Amino acid sequence: MTTATVDRKILPPPIERYTVLGWVYKNLFSTWYDALLTLGSATVLYLVFAPMIGWAFTTAKWEVINANLRLLMIGQYPPSELWRIWACLYIAAIILGVSWGMWVRGSGGVGIALIVAPFFFMLFPSLELNDRLNLGGIVIAALAGFFIGRARGKSLSRLTTLSWIVYFPLVIFLVRGLNEEKQFFGVIGSNFWGGLLLTFLLTVVGIVFSFPFGVLLALGRRSSLTFVKMFCIIFIEVIRGVPFITILFMSQLVLPLFLPAGLTLDRVIRAMAGVIIFSAAYLAENVRGGLQAIPKGQFEAAEALGLNGFQTTIYIILPQALRAVIPILVGQFISLFKDTSLVAIVGLYDLLGISRSLLAQPDFIGRQPEVYMFISAIYWMFSYVMSYISQRLEVRMGVGER
Amino acid sequence: MSEQIINQPIISCRDVHKWFGQFQALRGIDMDVQKGEVIVIFGPSGSGKSTFIRTINRLEEHQRGTIIIDGIELTHDVRNIERVRSETGMVFQQFNLFPHLTVMENITLAPMRVRKWKREQADEVGMQLLKRVGIPEQAYKYPGQLSGGQQQRVAIARALAMQPKIMLFDEPTSALDPEMIKEVLDVMIELARSGMTMMVVTHEMGFARAVAHKMYFFDQGQIVESGTPDEIFKSPKEDRTKLFLSQVLSH
Numbered sequence: 001m002t003t004a005t006v007d008r009k010i011l012p013p014p015i016e017r018y019t020v021l022g023w024v025y026k027n028l029f030s031t032w033y034d035a036l037l038t039l040g041s042a043t044v045l046y047l048v049f050a051p052m053i054g055w056a057f058t059t060a061k062w063e064v065i066n067a068n069l070r071l072l073m074i075g076q077y078p079p080s081e082l083w084r085i086w087a088c089l090y091i092a093a094i095i096l097g098v099s100w101g102m103w104v105r106g107s108g109g110v111g112i113a114l115i116v117a118p119f120f121f122m123l124f125p126s127l128e129l130n131d132r133l134n135l136g137g138i139v140i141a142a143l144a145g146f147f148i149g150r151a152r153g154k155s156l157s158r159l160t161t162l163s164w165i166v167y168f169p170l171v172i173f174l175v176r177g178l179n180e181e182k183q184f185f186g187v188i189g190s191n192f193w194g195g196l197l198l199t200f201l202l203t204v205v206g207i208v209f210s211f212p213f214g215v216l217l218a219l220g221r222r223s224s225l226t227f228v229k230m231f232c233i234i235f236i237e238v239i240r241g242v243p244f245i246t247i248l249f250m251s252q253l254v255l256p257l258f259l260p261a262g263l264t265l266d267r268v269i270r271a272m273a274g275v276i277i278f279s280a281a282y283l284a285e286n287v288r289g290g291l292q293a294i295p296k297g298q299f300e301a302a303e304a305l306g307l308n309g310f311q312t313t314i315y316i317i318l319p320q321a322l323r324a325v326i327p328i329l330v331g332q333f334i335s336l337f338k339d340t341s342l343v344a345i346v347g348l349y350d351l352l353g354i355s356r357s358l359l360a361q362p363d364f365i366g367r368q369p370e371v372y373m374f375i376s377a378i379y380w381m382f383s384y385v386m387s388y389i390s391q392r393l394e395v396r397m398g399v400g401e402r
Numbered sequence: 403m404s405e406q407i408i409n410q411p412i413i414s415c416r417d418v419h420k421w422f423g424q425f426q427a428l429r430g431i432d433m434d435v436q437k438g439e440v441i442v443i444f445g446p447s448g449s450g451k452s453t454f455i456r457t458i459n460r461l462e463e464h465q466r467g468t469i470i471i472d473g474i475e476l477t478h479d480v481r482n483i484e485r486v487r488s489e490t491g492m493v494f495q496q497f498n499l500f501p502h503l504t505v506m507e508n509i510t511l512a513p514m515r516v517r518k519w520k521r522e523q524a525d526e527v528g529m530q531l532l533k534r535v536g537i538p539e540q541a542y543k544y545p546g547q548l549s550g551g552q553q554q555r556v557a558i559a560r561a562l563a564m565q566p567k568i569m570l571f572d573e574p575t576s577a578l579d580p581e582m583i584k585e586v587l588d589v590m591i592e593l594a595r596s597g598m599t600m601m602v603v604t605h606e607m608g609f610a611r612a613v614a615h616k617m618y619f620f621d622q623g624q625i626v627e628s629g630t631p632d633e634i635f636k637s638p639k640e641d642r643t644k645l646f647l648s649q650v651l652s653h
Contacts, residue, residue: 300461301498305512305564306488315511319502 075194
């Protein structure tokens with residue numbers, strides 16, 4: 001020991017080490033009521049999950065999923081044009097892999113899950129060889145992206161962000177096609193889109209188009225121009241005060257009445273319009289929350305520098321407001337992803353709609369538990385991935401915050 | 403401007419009034435500032451000194467009287483307001499740096515977007531300014547990673563990047579820890595000696611004594627007394643000024 005007048009040595013913090021048994025004891029059985037709660041919860045978990053797992057592995061007849069996998073995934077999309085879907089998946093895998101390698105770096109549970117998911121699909125016997133090869137190819141693409149991202153580091157940051165922004169419009173373009181007349185890469189109308197593909201497209205179109213629309217509404221609501229402000233308030237409050245399903249019916253039945261003669265929109269496009277309108281109104285309110293969180297001093301500093309209102313909004317206010325509401329926006333997009341299942345009610349064959357039509361066939365009567373379990377798992381998987389990515393995004397965006 | 407008549411004040415305020423609801427914050431302020439002068443405004447809180455300095459670049463709108471900055475009258479004309487703002491730099495009590503931009507981006511944003519400079523040119527000027535305020539090594543950090551004194555020096559560099567003719571300081575050291583006040587004041591003193599026209603709201607009497615050409619004592623929205631630092635410190639005429647100075651200088 002040194003005396004108090006001399007500087008003490010800088011010590012490393014004490015290290016806490018536990019053995020497995022020690023950990024179990026400390027966290028699960030440290031007092032008698034801890035032990036009681038542990039045993040009680042374990043019993044409840046067992047009573048709930050044991051029969052469920054038993055059912056899944058013994059009684060359940062998963063053949064219904066196997067036989068209809070293609071239908072559930074892409075609906076009536078022509079098999080000859082399947083390569084476009086694969087292309088979308090490959091591109092997604094590469095960008096996701098690069099993002100993962102660059103921003104998350106470590107492998108991480110979800111990273112592994114993303115790699116495992118394609119292998120899970122390979123388990124289905126109905127898949128053909130080239131489907132399996134493609135699934136394997138996607139894993140390789142994702143891994144390649146991961147290593148590129150990790151090796152090149154932040155130098156790809158801007159490019160990757162840009163790729164994500166370009167990706168979603170690109171998907172719509174790839175799936176829909178280009179040319180009415182030509183054989184190669186012709187238009188595949190939205191009435192052929194179905195299953196998980198349609199669910200995705202509704203979500204993607206909803207996000208891509210409602211985002212700018214919602215941001216404009218949020219800004220408009222704070223505008224000093226009375227009419228702009230009035231319009232935005234009325235729009236937001238009317239849409240938010242009406243159930244989503246009503247908006248979907250309105251978009252199916254009422255929207256065609258407002259279109260000029262000769263112009264018809266098919267049912268999917270009309271549903272998309274409903275999704276966009278609905279999502280934009282909620283997004284506007286979320287973004288407004290972010291705008292209100294910006295201190296007055298930020299506006300004043302921007303004004304004092306001579307930036308005009310537009311420049312202040314674009315360079316100072318929106319970047320901060322949007323960053324502040326990322327978790328809320330991702331939450332909203334996850335809800336939107338699940339809410340798109342309501343289009344089944346207006347007769348579209350999204351993941352839920354196509355399941356319902358499957359179950360109406362005599363061959364598959366009584367297979368509800370299997371089908372609904374399966375599509376629940378799919379919804380959950382994608383929702384969880386989105387949620388996890390948003391958490392990582394938050395951590396990353398936290399750098400340099402005040 | 404070259405056609406400017408000699409001795410025409412760069413800031414000219416006549417009978418400036420301002421109300422917040424029923425409360426009258428400014429009650430007929432008259433002030434002329436010559437090019438190159440350093441003005442210190444002091445007074446108790448609520449005396450209208452911050453409100454007044456904020457009317458100079460129209461962050462607050464005066465409701466009566468005239469304010470003419472470098473020959474441009476502040477009216478509702480947005481173009482006049484923008485011209486005045488790009489000729490006056492302002493430094494705030496709370497720094498108000500943009501937290502999502504690096505130090506360098508904070509400085510170069512306005513020159514690039516308002517003055518339409520190229521990035522290289524803006525970066526070069528930005529780096530010169532950071533050297534001038536003594537923190538070139540912080541250029542690529544975010545404001546949140548800097549100390550208060552460093553942030554305020556960045557704020558000064560940001561305001562200078564627009565090459566203003568006038569610098570306004572609204573209590574620039576009031577939010578700082580004691581050991582950081584000096585580093586900011588040193589920058590301001592250097593700026594004052596370089597001939598910049600400055601209007602400073604502050605209670606730092608040492609700063610006033612060192613570089614101010616003229617001091618104004620505000621109370622209840624009026625100018626109670628004005629004079630050179632010598633006059634104010636050695637022989638204040640008004641009782642209120644004496645009382646206030648004794649409180650500020652006592653410690």
